[in-house]
Amino acid sequence: MTEAKKNIVLKSHENIVKGAQDVREYRGLELTNGLRILLVSDPTTDQSAVALDVKVGSFMDPWEIPGLAHLCDHMLFMGTAKYPSENEYCKFLASHAGESNAYTGTDYANYHFDVQPEQLPGAIDRFVQFFLSPLFTESATEREVCAVDSEHKNILNNDSRRVKQVYRYRSKPGYDFGKFGTGTYEFDAIENKKVTRKVWNDPPYGPEQLGKKVEAVPIKDSKWLSISFPFPDLDSEYKSQPGYYISHLIQHEAPGSLLSELKRRGWVSELESGFHTPASIMSMRLLSSCSTTSECLKLKDRKNGFTKRAPMSLAINAASKLRYIPFEDILSSSYLLTKYDPERIKELLDKLTPANMYVRVVARKFKGQEGSTIEPIFGTEFIEKDIDEVTMQNYENALKTSHPAFRLPKKNGYIATNFDQKPREPIKSGHPRLIVDDSWSRVWFKQDDEYNMPKQEIRFVVTCPVVYQDPRSSLLFKLWLSCLGDILCEETYYTDLANLNGYVEYSLYGVEMKVNGYNEKQYQFTKDLTKRMSISFMGTLLKRKLSKELLEILKDAFLNSRPLYRNEHCKRREVQLNKGDEYIYRHLQKTHDVGCVDVSFQIGVQNTNDNAMICLID
Structure with a gap:
């Protein structure tokens, strides 16, 4: 490495915590331009992967141009000054057993690819041009605007996305959480520009938006209930993960759990509890339809010891965490709980109150209610109601009493404690x-x-x-x-x-x-x-x-x-077409505006050569 290249490295990190069975080598680098890089060496891998996380997402879109960040992640693939051909990047990866993708989040965007190890330098050279000299040609822009619009039309009838947009629409007026991120048709040399990362110091819901019930109408004949509570952003508290204890108990499925009692009454079929962190400094605890402290720690630790991610998955995960986690904890932050903070857990539990919640009920029966509102992006029909005082008082009273059906989970006797391997057989066998x-x-x-x-x-x-x-x-x-x-x-x-x-x-x-x-x-x-x-x-x-x-x-x-x-003994059956047979199946669907064509060819009994040829066509 030349002296000039050495000077771009501000600091190196070698003490990265990893699992006991992890033979990969890791090194963290902080560059003088502010980039933070995690290097992974694995001589046994047949695939190399790279991911880059950018600290800009849909929450930074101008209000008058929704989906701009999403459009940008499309446009970066459409040619650069050094490689002007629109498909150069994708062609290079496809010809070397690789693939790529990108996604735009609320306050970040992630770009990633994998490729054969010996082709990594060429792939990186093409990849880095995205962030140095993208072309943004007029013709490509027009096509990608249409592609973004097509994505939006594909999810117009997705009930989960429709209700999510209602969730955003109800936030405080002018709050970035209310923005529409997808967008529609209407809408080393890398320089550190020292742009201050935007943060949101208060939740998207205040007293005016809480203590409410929203009744929304889905496309499908489905029903679900969700309850949300504004929480602080807990990403930086990964060493104690106080929210994990709460989730662990709420969504427990053993006898004596909330789900067990609700199922016994025939009210629900499933129950989930977890965090949704739209962006930095804001978080929502979602409840929709501990064992002891030491046991929670054991459960997390067991997952850490022997987890090995595929190259692409590791790159994406590490890139997203480099935004807020020190190098030494990048690999272990999701698994190792090294601190126990009961006061913080109690503080978070105190936020699970009727006055601090927002209830969503989704069902077809709410269609056509007087006073309903239409959400402007997806056209979802919903109505917002105050939860009456009697019901709120019943909720408050429930917090003061215990239910005889509920109890803490028993000790988990299935947690492994012995990780010794069985004696090796003297002769290795290639097949069972x-x-x-x-x-x-x-x-x-x-x-x-x-x-x-x-x-x-x-x-x-x-x-x-x-x-x-x-x-x-x-x-x-x-x-x-x-x-x-x-x-x-x-x-x-x-x-x-x-x-x-x-x-x-x-x-x-x-x-x-x-x-x-x-x-x-x-x-x-x-x-x-x-x-x-x-x-x-x-x-x-x-x-x-x-x-x-x-x-x-x-x-x-x-x-x-x-x-x-x-x-x-049943043998697997296959459908064999006679030579020259052709069949066409047409189906008209009114759910989406877009259509597709699916063509299947019969090639005979599978074999390695034919399978490889089919992959080349793909």
């Missing part, structure tokens, strides 16, 4: 080998010799011909699986928290059960899960008053099981 083969089962085994982590995966496939003998049986079997999943929800939540995952799914052959995660407690979990699927499960299902047809299938599946005959 058959270790059991009888009239009831076939068992295959392969020891991992690549990732070297204290994890394992168990997969059971139970072949059951009755479930695919006709469409009716297939549908009823899927309903049975849905009931099973609902019943297992409370029991498997503890394992999900402990990074021990279990799935029971429909397959082409019957039912498939997967269990994966840390191996120390996996045997016990697999045993518990299969026990719940066994004959004792029938009693619980009978209490649910299921249909006679479904119960008959269950009885057959559990009580009359036997080894299958060879001709009962």
Whole structure:
């Protein structure tokens, strides 16, 4: 490195905390122009990735030009002074097994790509020109304005986006949170310009916007309820994460939880709780339809120890965090809780009050109410109402009493404590080998010799011909699986928290059960899960008053099981077209203004060469 290049590095950081199994090397650099860079070295990777986070987003759009930041992220791909061809950047990446994308947030924009490692210098040279000399030609601008407009039209009937815009529309008059970020048709040499980053020191909702209920009309016939509470921005408190404790308890799914009681009453099917941070210095706690302190710390720590992100994912995540997190904590900030701040947790809990909330109810039944308002961007019909004094008093009274159905979660017995690996087999096997083969089962085994982590995966496939003998049986079997999943929800939540995952799914052959995660407690979990699927499960299902047809299938599946005959093993079926056959399916849909064409070609039995040729076409 020349002396001139050395001088651009203001400070180097080597003490970056990483997971115990992470063999990558990391270095942080602060440049004299203010850029902060995280370098990652991984000799084993087959892909390199780069991401850049810019501290400007849609909240900085002029009010009279909504979507300007979004348009800019489109335009940077449309040619630069050094590489004027509009598709030069994308062509280069595509020809070297790479891809790129970008997205615009409220107070930031992120640009990223990946490519073959040996082509990284060429990709970076093209990438950096975005921020040195973009062309912004008139013809490209016209096309990209149309592309932005098309994006907007594609989400016009998306109920989540429609209600979100109502959420913004209701903010304080003139507050940047109310801006529309998508936009429509109507609307090393890098210099440090020393632009002060904009911050918002107060929440988008004040007393005039809180203590209210909004009833909104969706496009689809769906219903949901959400409750929002203004919170301070907690991003800088990543070492204690006080909001995590609150989320952990509110959205817990075990017996004695809020979700458990609401499900028992038949009021909800799911419940979520978390933070939405629109921009720096503002945050909202969202509640829509602790174990002990030490346990919360264990849960976070277990996720940190053996997490390895793909290059693109790591680059995007690190770039976004470089805005507000020191280099040494970039990798561990989401996982390691090194501080416990009970006073801060109590302070945040005190903000969960009726007077500090904003309620949204979404349902078709609200259509056509007298006094309704139309949100101007998406055209969503809604009405804002004061929550009456009697209801508010009932809410206040509820805070002073405890409910007999609620209790703190029990200790999680599935959290792993032993991370020793099993003894290595003397001979490595490139493929699974058959270790059991009888009239009831076939068992295959392969020891991992690549990732070297204290994890394992168990997969059971139970072949059951009755479930695919006709469409009716297939549908009823899927309903049975849905009931099973609902019943297992409370029991498997503890394992999900402990990074021990279990799935029971429909397959082409019957039912498939997967269990994966840390191996120390996996045997016990697999045993518990299969026990719940066994004959004792029938009693619980009978209490649910299921249909006679479904119960008959269950009885057959559990009580009359036997080894299958060879001709009962279902083979995967494919549709084969005769040579020269052509079929066209046309469908008129009124949901979106845009359309699409999907063309499929039959090429025969899959093989490696044909698959590679198809990828080249793509």
